[in-house]
Amino acid sequence: MNPEALSQFSLVEIFFLRLTANTIVTALFVVPPFLLLFKIGRYTFTHRRLHKSLPGRKQLWMEIRYSVSTLIIWSFLATAAFYLIQNGWITVRATFSTAVIPGILAEWIGMIIIHDIYFYGIHRLMHHRWFFRRVHLVHHRSHHPTPFTSHSFHPLEALLEAAFFPIALLSHDFHILAMMLFILTSKGINVLGHAGHDFFPRWFAEHWLFKYLNTTIYHDMHHEKGRLNMGLYTNIWDRLFGTMYSEYPEVFRERKEGSREEVKA
Numbered sequence: 001m002n003p004e005a006l007s008q009f010s011l012v013e014i015f016f017l018r019l020t021a022n023t024i025v026t027a028l029f030v031v032p033p034f035l036l037l038f039k040i041g042r043y044t045f046t047h048r049r050l051h052k053s054l055p056g057r058k059q060l061w062m063e064i065r066y067s068v069s070t071l072i073i074w075s076f077l078a079t080a081a082f083y084l085i086q087n088g089w090i091t092v093r094a095t096f097s098t099a100v101i102p103g104i105l106a107e108w109i110g111m112i113i114i115h116d117i118y119f120y121g122i123h124r125l126m127h128h129r130w131f132f133r134r135v136h137l138v139h140h141r142s143h144h145p146t147p148f149t150s151h152s153f154h155p156l157e158a159l160l161e162a163a164f165f166p167i168a169l170l171s172h173d174f175h176i177l178a179m180m181l182f183i184l185t186s187k188g189i190n191v192l193g194h195a196g197h198d199f200f201p202r203w204f205a206e207h208w209l210f211k212y213l214n215t216t217i218y219h220d221m222h223h224e225k226g227r228l229n230m231g232l233y234t235n236i237w238d239r240l241f242g243t244m245y246s247e248y249p250e251v252f253r254e255r256k257e258g259s260r261e262e263v264k265a
Ligand SMILES: [Zn+2]
Pocket: 123, 126, 127, 136, 140, 222
């Protein structure tokens, strides 16, 4: 990325540009699924819903308030990253040809793998008694998650989560498309985990390979029971470190069977 192209903007302008862009992208990820699943299609998707009662206004407004604070903090961090780019601390590649596609895909997958480990570590820290009471409890106030829960964090947690990004950029000269793919993937997985409705096929949690990928029910159990199932993209680290609900495959199957019964009825 050419630092001169950015130098025409002041840091304050970059902050507001980032905040506007972050808000638009996040709204596109969060608002349509919320309207579809909880408002317009609330009767269409009843059989997919994981909780009988719908979230109340109080929960929704709390989630929106904390989401705004999260977006402000993430925009500050993005502005700091721009500052580091302007001053040559971070280099972002932007030239494109078919020859760079394999490299972009490798960077994208590599970022997801490292972020999976990073998120697991931060989440375990957040469940330490001290952090849970003072910080992570904000996210766990949503017992019945909605797409808005995906960005509802205490400011300190929002900061720690997004710190992954400047750390990654300082460690390697990423291609801008790999970064964008990574942001879109992590946002999508985050919203999917908090959708409050499960759309995964019945065999998913017991498939020899796909069972390592998380489902909406997987993260929903974390909100409902409040202790295990910490992973974001995969449950590999939960399995390795013994922080996965052993009854997850049965719970997944039962909920799927339950939703089928509801459809038949
Ligand atoms: Zn948690």
